[in-house]
Amino acid sequence: MNMLSNTLKEKIGSLPAILSIRETADFFSTAYLTVYRQIRRGKLPAWKDGEGNWCIARGDLMTFCSKNSNL
DSSP states (O other): OOOOOHHHHHHHHTSOSEEOHHHHHHHHTOOHHHHHHHHHTTSSOOEEOTTSOEEEEHHHHHHHHHHOTTO
16 A cells, blocks of 8 residues: 555545535546446445435545555
8 A cells, every 4th residue: 555645645635525526526526437446346336215325435435546646
């Protein structure tokens, strides 16, 4: 597991505890579809809430960033 910079840890820590795909895409400055693909490939854990919206836990986002050093 790669080490995250303190700056990145702080940025992730300031995010809501649960993020939508759109919020995650905005954080990475990427397209909604890019995040959705990572979920579908099993690289970014997520689940659907009662309304059918994708939810991503802040802790899972931190782990994802740690494992993907090219971000």
